[in-house]
Amino acid sequence: xxxxxxxxxxxxxxDPQGKAIQHALEGLGFADVEDVRQGKLIELExxxxxxxxxxxxMCRQLLANTVxxxxxxxxx
Amino acid sequence: xxxxxxxxxxxxxxDPQGKAIQHALEGLGFADVEDVRQGKLIELExxxxxxxxxxxxMCRQLLANTVxxxxxxxxx
Numbered sequence: 001x002x003x004x005x006x007x008x009x010x011x012x013x014x015d016p017q018g019k020a021i022q023h024a025l026e027g028l029g030f031a032d033v034e035d036v037r038q039g040k041l042i043e044l045e046x047x048x049x050x051x052x053x054x055x056x057x058m059c060r061q062l063l064a065n066t067v068x069x070x071x072x073x074x075x076x
Numbered sequence: 077x078x079x080x081x082x083x084x085x086x087x088x089x090x091d092p093q094g095k096a097i098q099h100a101l102e103g104l105g106f107a108d109v110e111d112v113r114q115g116k117l118i119e120l121e122x123x124x125x126x127x128x129x130x131x132x133x134m135c136r137q138l139l140a141n142t143v144x145x146x147x148x149x150x151x152x
Contacts, residue, residue, distance in 0.1 A: 006117055021118065024138055030130065032123035039117035041082055042097065047108035054106065061104055062097070 001048045002076040003055055007064045008039035039069075077124045078152040079131055083140045084115035115145075 009015050015037050023038040042063055046055070055073050064071040085091050098112040118139055119142050122131070133150050140147040 008117065008119070018118075021138070025134060028137055030134055032126060033120060033134075034107075034123070035119075035121035037119040039119065041084065041115035041117040042094075043084065043113040043115065044109060045111035047110070050108060058101060058104075058106055058109075062100055 001046055001050060003044045003046060003050075004074040004076065005041065005055075005059055005063055006043040006046065006070075006072045006074070007059075007069050008037060009037060010068055010070055013068045077122055077126060079120045079122060079126070079149040080152065081120065081131075081135055081139055082115060082148045082150070083116040083118065083135075083145050084147075085113060086144055086146055089144045 017038045018036040019032075021038060022033055025033045025036070040063075044058075050071070052075075055075075059071045059073065060066060079101045093114045094112040097114060098109055101109045101112070116139075120131075120134075128149070128151075131151075135149065136142060
């Protein structure tokens with residue numbers, strides 16, 4: 001079974017990587033970009049019986065830093 | 077308008093970061109993880125009239141390295 005984890009910075013947390021991307025886009029002539037936030041996408045191939053609680057535990061223990069990041073789990 | 081860009085490594089491209097995550101998950105007791113691939117999620121806040129061609133140009137010119145990465149654009 002495949003699962004996708006989307007890890008994004010919480011609102012209010014500074015994102016210098018996103019700002020760098022925004023400035024680079026502006027430099028390339030894409031002037032109408034108002035904001036950029038960079039997050040992580042983690043694709044897991046797990047055993048078929050894996051339940052939501054296990055995926056959630058993976059996120060809380062390793063994949064996301066819940067102090068500054070939100071995560072969303074998508075099962076495929 | 078918001079747009080999400082998902083950047084993933086092409087199949088066959090080595091992903092040491094994904095492997096590191098997989099080993100760390102195993103170390104935490106999540107033994108049934110068969111594969112992990114790490115990608116990027118870029119959230120853009122762009123002007124409302126921005127068309128698909130512009131978003132595509134951003135991906136090709138800056139956000140994705142199309143030699144080794146695939147990208148997918150999702151408009152919200």
